[in-house]
Amino acid sequence: MDERCLFPLVSSLLFLITLSPFCRAQLRQDYYATSCPNLASLVRSAVSLQLQHSMAAGPGTLRLFFHDCFVRGCDASVLLTSPTGDDENHSGADLTLSMDAVDTIKKAKEAVDGDPQCTNKVSCADILALAARDVVSLTGGPYYEVELGRLDGKVSTRANVKHSLPGPGFNLDQLNALFSANGLTQTDMIALSGAHTIGISHCDKFIRRIYLFKQPVPYNPPMNLTFLRQLRQTCPMSYTPSAFADLDPITPSKFDNVYYQNLQRLMGLLASDQVLFADKRSRGTVNLFAANQTAFEEAFIASMTKLGRVGVKTGSDGEIRRICTAVN
Ligand code: HEM
Ligand SMILES: *[C@@H]1O[C@H](CO)[C@@H](O)[C@H](O)[C@H]1NC(C)=O
Ligand SMILES: *[C@@H]1O[C@H](CO)[C@@H](O)[C@H](O)[C@H]1NC(C)=O
Ligand SMILES: *[C@@H]1O[C@H](CO)[C@@H](O)[C@H](O)[C@H]1NC(C)=O
Numbered sequence: 537m538d539e540r541c542l543f544p545l546v547s548s549l550l551f552l553i554t555l556s557p558f559c560r561a562q563l564r565q566d567y568y569a570t571s572c573p574n575l576a577s578l579v580r581s582a583v584s585l586q587l588q589h590s591m592a593a594g595p596g597t598l599r600l601f602f603h604d605c606f607v608r609g610c611d612a613s614v615l616l617t618s619p620t621g622d623d624e625n626h627s628g629a630d631l632t633l634s635m636d637a638v639d640t641i642k643k644a645k646e647a648v649d650g651d652p653q654c655t656n657k658v659s660c661a662d663i664l665a666l667a668a669r670d671v672v673s674l675t676g677g678p679y680y681e682v683e684l685g686r687l688d689g690k691v692s693t694r695a696n697v698k699h700s701l702p703g704p705g706f707n708l709d710q711l712n713a714l715f716s717a718n719g720l721t722q723t724d725m726i727a728l729s730g731a732h733t734i735g736i737s738h739c740d741k742f743i744r745r746i747y748l749f750k751q752p753v754p755y756n757p758p759m760n761l762t763f764l765r766q767l768r769q770t771c772p773m774s775y776t777p778s779a780f781a782d783l784d785p786i787t788p789s790k791f792d793n794v795y796y797q798n799l800q801r802l803m804g805l806l807a808s809d810q811v812l813f814a815d816k817r818s819r820g821t822v823n824l825f826a827a828n829q830t831a832f833e834e835a836f837i838a839s840m841t842k843l844g845r846v847g848v849k850t851g852s853d854g855e856i857r858r859i860c861t862a863v864n
Contacts, residue, residue: 563685563844563848564683564684564685565682565684568654568657568658571653571654571658572654572658573653574651574654576666578644578647578648578650578651579647579648580666581647582644582646584670584674586640586644587674587675591789592636592637592735593634593637593640594671594675595634595734596634596637596735597634597637598668598672598734598735599637599731600637600638600668602731604664605718605844605847606700607697608689608691609846609848610664610686610843610844611661611689611847611848611849612641612659612660612663612664612688612860613691614692615638616689616691616862617862622693638861641663641667641860642860644663645660645663645860657856658856659686659687659688659857660688660857660860661689661848662684662686665683669840672836673791676790676791677733677791677833677836678833678837680837680840680841682841683841686844686849687850687851687856688849688855688856688860689849689853689854690853690854690863700714701714702714702715702808705744705807706811707808707811708811708817708818711725711808712725718846718847719845719846720842722821724835726822726825727825727832727835727838728836729808730832731836732809733783733791733793734784735782735788736780736782736783736788737780737783737805737806738778738780739770739779740777742767742771742781742805745807746767756807757804758814760802760803781805782805783795783809786803792829793828793832795809796822796826799812799813799822799826
């Protein structure tokens with residue numbers, strides 16, 4: 537057992553025994569209750585203001601949290617920028633980071649540090665986890681308590697991103713393998729994919745699905761013909777790199793379970809979305825979430841909480857960054 541496990545052991549043996557099967561970083565909902573009591577409302581106001589200014593910042597921020605957690609753990613490494621360009625942000629097409637999303641975290645951090653009680657006490661990783669929650673609830677999804685106490689990491693390299701993030705052409709086995717490597721189940725993966733109920737995808741991520749000449753591409757589950765025709769209008773063969781389509785064509789800016797209903801109508805935009813319905817092993821869960829919004833919301837909250845525990849840093853491998861884009 538390493539030293540950071542001893543403290544809770546001494547302070548609360550019962551807590552450790554009942555809640556922690558392994559020695560895991562001790563995240564707590566009330567971690568900043570005394571050091572920064574207004575944290576939640578400071579972050580929420582900043583996120584809310586940013587969404588009024590740029591709707592795209594919402595989905596971008598939610599995606600940023602996912603990418604942060606899957607690359608070196610939830611440690612805000614995704615926000616670090618290196619003058620040489622060797623950082624997660626510059627890793628290429630798999631990480632089309634929205635500048636508005638990075639800006640959301642910057643503004644939330646400034647709001648938090650602007651409160652004298654909180655200055656330099658809250659990690660960027662925790663602010664990102666809170667901001668992702670606020671995006672979900674401000675776009676119509678459920679509100680949930682966020683576990684806190686992550687430290688910010690000190691390392692971000694381009695190489696870390698390779699093999700860490702799922703691709704839009706992944707099949708079910710590939711998706712399950714990657715999520716499982718992060719301690720997440722198939723059900724977690726399906727629930728978290730529900731984040732694609734908001735936001736957009738650029739045409740290059742699904743172009744091969746709508747033009748048969750490039751088939752078969754790694755994997756191409758069936759697509760609704762009406763939907764396919766619409767997408768060909770949105771993304772002509774001569775599409776520009778900035779062209780995009782909504783991930784949820786029916787309610788693109790509302791966080792709801794329509795994403796799963798779309799899959800039932802073969803209106804999943806990415807192959808990795810539609811495969812969840814196409815593959816019999818995951819179809820039952822898609823049908824459940826499509827039929828029952830509460831079941832989806834409960835599963836999403838549970839899975840986001842698990843996602844937020846991936847690779848958390850609490851020791852000398854972390855710090856509270858003063859600026860989210862640079863190590864101290
Ligand atoms: C299951 C595997 C996943 C794959 C293959 C995947 C892939 C993608 C791709 C290709 C895009 C479009 C990016 C672009 O063209 O700019 C996208 C967007 C997005 N992803 Fe995922 N994703 C996955 C899981 C997740 C998870 C777990 C979350 C969050 C919990 C998430 C949240 C988002 C959001 C919100 C967007 C919209 C971003 C925006 O509008 O700026 N994704 N994803
Ligand atoms: C991330 O990379 C993009 C594209 O290379 C760049 O425009 C942007 O400024 C970078 N983000 C940050 C926070 O530096
Ligand atoms: C295709 O989409 C339309 C419109 O949403 C829907 O009525 C139809 O049932 C879908 N087709 C299939 C095969 O699911
Ligand atoms: C929907 O899911 C919730 C949560 O799992 C459950 O309590 C409820 O009974 C379900 N509703 C229906 C109509 O099945």
